[in-house]
Amino acid sequence: xxxxxLWLGGAFLLVSCVSVPKDAGFSEFDAMLAPMLPAPxxxxxxxxxxxxxxxxxxxxxxxxxxxxxxxxxxxxANRDLRAVLYGLKxxxxxxxxxxxxxxxxxxxxxxxxxxxxxxxxxxNLTRFDTPIGGQIGVxxxxxxxxxxxxxxxxxxxxxxxxxxxxxxxxxxHSYQARLKFYEAMAAKQILGLAEQSYEAMAAxxxxxxALFDAGNIAEVDLAQEKLxxxxxxxxxxxxxxxxxxxxxxxxxxxxxxxxKSDSVKLEGRLRTPDITELEALPVQSVMDRNLELKxxxxxxxxxxxxxxxxxxxxxxxxxxxxxxxxxxxxxxEYSGGIGFELPIFNFGQGKRExxxxxxxxxxxxxxxxxxxxxxxxxxxxxxxxxxxREILHQRKQVLPLSQQVLKGMQxxxxxxxxxxxxxxxxxxxxxxxxxxxxxxxxxxWKTRAAYExxxxxxxxxxxxxxxxxxxxGGASEEGDH
Amino acid sequence: xxxxxxxxKMAGLGASALALGGAGRGGQHSGHHAHSESVPHKGRxxxxxxxxxxxxxxxxxxxxxxxxxxxxxxxxxxxxxxxxEHEFSPGLKALCWGYNGQVHGPTIEAVEGDKVRVYVTNNLxxxxxxxxxxxxxxxxxxxxxxxxxxxxxxxxxxxxxxxxVQHGTFMYHSHHDEMTQMALGLMGMIVVHPRKRTEPAPDRxxxxxxxxxxxxxxxxRPDPNxxxxxxxxxxxxxxxxxxxxxxxxxxxxxxxxxxxxxAMDHHPIHLHGYAxxxxxxxxxxxxxxxxxxETTVLVPTGxxxxxxxxxxxxxxxxxxxxxxxxxxxxxxxxxxxxxxxxPQALNRRISPLLxxxxxxxxxxxxxxxxxIESGHMQVPENSLPMVGAQGPHDYxxxxxxxxxxxxxxxxxSYDDPGWYDDPDGMARLATQAELSRDGIDPSVKAMPxxxxxxxxxxxxxxxMKHEH
Ligand SMILES: [Cu+2]
Numbered sequence: 001x002x003x004x005x006l007w008l009g010g011a012f013l014l015v016s017c018v019s020v021p022k023d024a025g026f027s028e029f030d031a032m033l034a035p036m037l038p039a040p041x042x043x044x045x046x047x048x049x050x051x052x053x054x055x056x057x058x059x060x061x062x063x064x065x066x067x068x069x070x071x072x073x074x075x076x077a078n079r080d081l082r083a084v085l086y087g088l089k090x091x092x093x094x095x096x097x098x099x100x101x102x103x104x105x106x107x108x109x110x111x112x113x114x115x116x117x118x119x120x121x122x123x124n125l126t127r128f129d130t131p132i133g134g135q136i137g138v139x140x141x142x143x144x145x146x147x148x149x150x151x152x153x154x155x156x157x158x159x160x161x162x163x164x165x166x167x168x169x170x171x172x173h174s175y176q177a178r179l180k181f182y183e184a185m186a187a188k189q190i191l192g193l194a195e196q197s198y199e200a201m202a203a204x205x206x207x208x209x210a211l212f213d214a215g216n217i218a219e220v221d222l223a224q225e226k227l228x229x230x231x232x233x234x235x236x237x238x239x240x241x242x243x244x245x246x247x248x249x250x251x252x253x254x255x256x257x258x259x260k261s262d263s264v265k266l267e268g269r270l271r272t273p274d275i276t277e278l279e280a281l282p283v284q285s286v287m288d289r290n291l292e293l294k295x296x297x298x299x300x301x302x303x304x305x306x307x308x309x310x311x312x313x314x315x316x317x318x319x320x321x322x323x324x325x326x327x328x329x330x331x332x333e334y335s336g337g338i339g340f341e342l343p344i345f346n347f348g349q350g351k352r353e354x355x356x357x358x359x360x361x362x363x364x365x366x367x368x369x370x371x372x373x374x375x376x377x378x379x380x381x382x383x384x385x386x387x388x389r390e391i392l393h394q395r396k397q398v399l400p401l402s403q404q405v406l407k408g409m410q411x412x413x414x415x416x417x418x419x420x421x422x423x424x425x426x427x428x429x430x431x432x433x434x435x436x437x438x439x440x441x442x443x444x445w446k447t448r449a450a451y452e453x454x455x456x457x458x459x460x461x462x463x464x465x466x467x468x469x470x471x472x473g474g475a476s477e478e479g480d481h
Numbered sequence: 482x483x484x485x486x487x488x489x490k491m492a493g494l495g496a497s498a499l500a501l502g503g504a505g506r507g508g509q510h511s512g513h514h515a516h517s518e519s520v521p522h523k524g525r526x527x528x529x530x531x532x533x534x535x536x537x538x539x540x541x542x543x544x545x546x547x548x549x550x551x552x553x554x555x556x557x558x559x560x561x562x563x564x565x566e567h568e569f570s571p572g573l574k575a576l577c578w579g580y581n582g583q584v585h586g587p588t589i590e591a592v593e594g595d596k597v598r599v600y601v602t603n604n605l606x607x608x609x610x611x612x613x614x615x616x617x618x619x620x621x622x623x624x625x626x627x628x629x630x631x632x633x634x635x636x637x638x639x640x641x642x643x644x645x646v647q648h649g650t651f652m653y654h655s656h657h658d659e660m661t662q663m664a665l666g667l668m669g670m671i672v673v674h675p676r677k678r679t680e681p682a683p684d685r686x687x688x689x690x691x692x693x694x695x696x697x698x699x700x701x702r703p704d705p706n707x708x709x710x711x712x713x714x715x716x717x718x719x720x721x722x723x724x725x726x727x728x729x730x731x732x733x734x735x736x737x738x739x740x741x742x743x744a745m746d747h748h749p750i751h752l753h754g755y756a757x758x759x760x761x762x763x764x765x766x767x768x769x770x771x772x773x774x775e776t777t778v779l780v781p782t783g784x785x786x787x788x789x790x791x792x793x794x795x796x797x798x799x800x801x802x803x804x805x806x807x808x809x810x811x812x813x814x815x816x817x818x819x820x821x822x823x824p825q826a827l828n829r830r831i832s833p834l835l836x837x838x839x840x841x842x843x844x845x846x847x848x849x850x851x852x853i854e855s856g857h858m859q860v861p862e863n864s865l866p867m868v869g870a871q872g873p874h875d876y877x878x879x880x881x882x883x884x885x886x887x888x889x890x891x892x893x894s895y896d897d898p899g900w901y902d903d904p905d906g907m908a909r910l911a912t913q914a915e916l917s918r919d920g921i922d923p924s925v926k927a928m929p930x931x932x933x934x935x936x937x938x939x940x941x942x943x944x945m946k947h948e949h
Binding site: 196199200203206207210211213214215216217408410411412413414415416417418419420421423424427 | 697698699811812813815816817818819820821822823826827830831833834835837838839840841842846849852853858859860861864866
């Protein structure tokens with residue numbers, strides 16, 4: 001028994017009518033990333049060779065790291081970022097796929113023996129039996145064609161969503177690397193200050209030893225001073241550990257290979273912030289540029305289009321057109337037909353409801369993100385203003401006062417009003433003030449990085465950007481990226 | 482159990498009863514009290530004593546004597562209590578409380594039998610009173626706030642009146658919130674000359690008030706809350722090298738009246754080059770038979786001591802409190818003992834951390850003033866080096882309660898005659914010839930000699946007087 005399924009494809013031989021850039025839109029991607037990156041975006045293996053990237057990383061690593069070199073190295077070295085780009089490529093592939101009409105289904109059948117006619121209902125529309133000859137059938141689902149422009153739109157929106165998602169990941173990595181750079185630099189500076197603090201207490205213990213050797217103090221007094229030294233040593237060990245951890249985090253975020261990570265150099269100090277008055281928060285621009293919102297918008301667009309299609313499809317069900325050319329007894333016979341699903345049991349209500357609910361859900365999530373973004377934007381602005389005020393305060397008040405205190409203590413020492421232990425302790429207090437200042441500068445830069453990231457379209461995690469405000473964040477959920 | 486004295490009293494033979502003769506008992510006249518009267522006072526009045534006629538005025542180095550006007554035979558004085566910026570020594574000033582623009586207040590000088598009225602104006606921010614320490618007067622005039630009178634409120638002027646029925650050396654000071662007001666300087670001296678002289682009058686009659694202050698280096702107001710750590714020690718509110726010398730001509734009879742109103746300290750005042758007699762306290766004249774030669778007089782707080790000697794020994798003679806921490810200025814008393822440590826090692830260790838650090842005190846405190854004066858070591862603005870001043874031969878490593886008695890032949894004025902150049906020679910480096918003459922080998926450690934004695938006494942004692 002031969003069943004001949006012949007699908008009439010009609011006159012359509014369709015090719016994709018969308019033009020997808022060969023680089024999966026990477027150049028566009030680059031343009032969008034530009035405000036967030038200190039160097040042009042690169043795609044190792046596509047825009048730059050593996051070897052070039054490796055050489056560039058080595059060249060950058062030969063100097064002490066800066067914010068810019070950290071961002072560039074991250075872009076070149078980080079495998080997760082490359083994965084993001086491949087994800088983008090994958091999305092492009094999917095887009096190309098979606099943007100093409102479904103191919104017609106062709107069936108060809110050759111028969112050399114007549115057969116009985118049989119018929120059954122449902123599913124197959126028509127059957128012919130031929131004693132001899134062949135059949136060619138072309139079939140196509142008609143809705144696919146009717147909805148093709150919509151499918152195209154949805155695919156485009158989905159690709160756009162994928163682009164925004166990739167952009168977010170890319171920019172976020174760069175932002176994270178910037179944060180880790182500040183943390184590592186601050187940890188390095190704090191380590192330097194902790195070393196000096198330890199030195200002060202080590203000197204203190206040496207003075208005590210000299211006094212003990214001279215017979216001027218008791219053993220318990222010496223032990224007391226040595227205890228101070230030992231306690232400072234603990235602080236130093238903590239600072240060393242803090243630095244190693246911060247450095248490791250930075251290396252990890254940059255995504256350096258083990259060979260390259262040895263040559264990481266952190267030197268100097270965190271840049272002195274240029275304390276200029278903050279311009280007003282450009283709320284609208286923040287909203288307009290936000291990649292997460294754009295990502296969600298694109299997803300909602302796509303879902304909306306797909307839902308419109310579903311509404312119809314679920315009601316109409318499958319509609320198939322078919323055509324057939326049959327050679328029978330040396331003569332060609334042409335026939336055509338239409339097949340459709342009869343919606344008598346399933347009216348597609350459930351699917352429509354599910355789709356609508358999903359749309360609603362996405363809409364609510366979108367608004368939630370919008371609100372959260374607005375709140376976070378204001379909070380970041382406030383945080384940055386506060387961090388700026390804090391730096392100004394430290395610079396204008398705390399640091400000069402701490403200098404003045406140490407200088408005054410030196411004079412007091414000269415006047416024999418206080419002794420060497422008090423003086424060394426004053427030095428240690430001054431260093432503690434220095435540590436607090438470094439922390440303030442670190443906080444400033446991290447907050448500023450978050451703010452700049454926000455202005456460029458990012459959604460910074462407020463908790464991560466400021467160690468001073470552990471409790472005020474929380475509004476920033478990271479969504480589904 | 483009654484004391485021997487009480488027994489005498491009961492027998493009508495009290496100490497004062499024995500003093501009825503007056504003469505020969507240091508001017509003590511009355512039989513009923515210990516204070517000194519040179520003339521009877523009961524039912525008697527005397528015309529106001531005149532300087533020159535009735536007494537030779539006292540000298541208050543770095544201070545002054547309060548002027549008065551005569552109104553109907555009464556000496557009228559006026560004291561104004563007020564805040565005063567006072568200089569303890571060049572480089573150290575403070576906002577103190579004083580009288581009539583000075584710290585301490587001017588010396589009130591009078592003659593036994595004088596009737597006085599003292600107006601006291603309060604220009605302070607706080608209530609005050611004045612107590613006339615050691616003066617015999619009626620209780621209502623004694624000046625203890627709350628007990629004898631109400632306090633004089635800011636802006637008010639009170640009047641005190643009495644007649645001096647005694648002679649001697651006394652003091653006046655605030656008796657309201659003493660802890661604060663005396664710590665800030667509200668005090669002065671009172672000298673009452675005898676109406677009738679029973680002893681030779683001194684040629685030079687000095688008045689000194691001893692005081693202690695707590696003034697943190699760099700601060701500008703003494704701290705009345707300090708209880709034990711006083712760091713500015715003064716004679717007439719001056720700290721050496723701020724103290725004016727006592728200038729005396731050879732052969733003059735010198736009297737020094739020393740009062741002490743320190744918060745918590747007594748001061749054994751030592752005079753070099755002389756033995757002296759302590760002739761009186763604020764209680765009265767010490768009977769001659771009870772006087773003894775001294776080189777140091779202990780002046781307890783809340784009392785006066787008067788010493789006297791004849792200046793027969795020329796020179797520059799240190800006069801100072803013998804408590805060694807009282808001849809220091811503004812030193813912290815919690816500084817670690819650095820004696821004997823290696824300064825170089827510590828300097829090397831600490832100067833990378835503190836570039837201006839220099840180890841001090843490894844051989845004592847003596848060098849400190851020098852470092853500061855030479856300018857290579859800065860001290861807080863408004864502070865005095867802990868010790869000293871440049872002297873004629875070297876740095877004088879004394880400060881605080883220290884002054885110099887300058888006794889000279891042929892002085893024509895009592896201006897500071899400068900440093901003494903001793904014609905009789907001074908301590909100097911021994912020459913090699915001298916060392917070998919006397920068999921001194923500095924490289925051989927000097928040993929204490931045993932009680933049997935093996936030191937050679939056969940070398941003649943050398944007189945180094947003509948060797949310079
Ligand atoms: Cu003393």
